[in-house]
Amino acid sequence: MPSTVAGPEIERLIQLLARLPGLGPRSARRAALHLIRKRETLLMPLAEAMRVAEEKIVTCSVCGNIDTRDPCSICADPGRDPSTIVVVESVGDLWALERAGAIRARYHVLGGVLSPLDGVGPSDLAIALLVARVAAGGVSEVILAVNATVDGQTTAHYVTDCLTEYPLKVTRLAHGVPVGGELDYLDDGTIAAAMRQRTAF
Template identity: 70%
Template sequence: MPRAVAGPEIERLIQLLARLPGLGPRSARRAALHLIKKRETLMQPLAAAFDDALGKIVTCRVCGNIDVRDPCTVCTDAEREVGTLIVVADVSDLWALERAGTIRAKYHVLGGVLSPLDGIGPDDLNLSGLVQRVHQDEVREVILALGATVDAQTTAHYITDLLRGRDVAVTRLAHGVPVGGELDYLDEGTLSAAMRARTPL
């Protein structure tokens, strides 16, 4: 086991940074060193921002988005299409679609996708909330923006069956989303094309 080259506080910082997506041990060390070198201009403002966010960030009880208000900014936006509901697996997918700026609709965050291998079943996702919103909010179209992985497509088919017989059109993203691709890693142009070319299920 390699010996620690810094004090326990710095080692803890490195270990915590290494838990972030996309950061391994080496990247975490570089990030920690950069933060330490820029203590006054970067580390202190970042620590203050974390502290501020920790006390204010909430999960929207309507759609599942993360914001500093509940209901969130998206849900309270009066200019959005109330008859269209975009279903996403995670908040990162919601943010990706918002960056693309293709459609101004409401969202519903499932909190994941069905994955029997990982033990994630229908009861682990926000599916009951989706059915309730479709019924109560008079939704005319549900857009399944769930990516092209096997688990995502399984989830899309499950939701389609769940909404069958209701007076709502169920569509999904089409061209532009590669098989096995995740929405959060796609550029805005690809997401825009996929949203425009959505197809019925």
């Protein structure tokens, strides 16, 4: 068992930081040391921001986004097109689409993807809530913006099946060569998808 070089409070900080995505034990130690060195300008404001976040952040009861209000700012925005719902796997995906600014629609966060191997079934995701939103009327298009993984595509097919009885269009994001991408650096699946979804020039 390795010996600890810091007190239990510091070790706990390191262990908690190591649970964050992209941070292993070494990165967590470096981050902890940086926070401690910058206690006044970084550690204390971060602790306060996390306390406020824990108190005020809620999950939107309509779409599953996170915000400090319910319904969230996007659902409450009258400038959004209520007839279009963009379905995403996670809040991170929603944020990525918002950064791109490609569409002014409403969203629906599934909370993951169907994955029988991991024990994730339809009841574990917000699929029933999506169907209820569509059934309430006023929705003409559902855009499936799920990741191009096996589980993501399985989820997209399942959601499509759940929506077949409603008079709307179900679309998905195009898959293929990214802007600025070079063919030589792309994987075979991406190239094949781009070839299948080619468009007129």
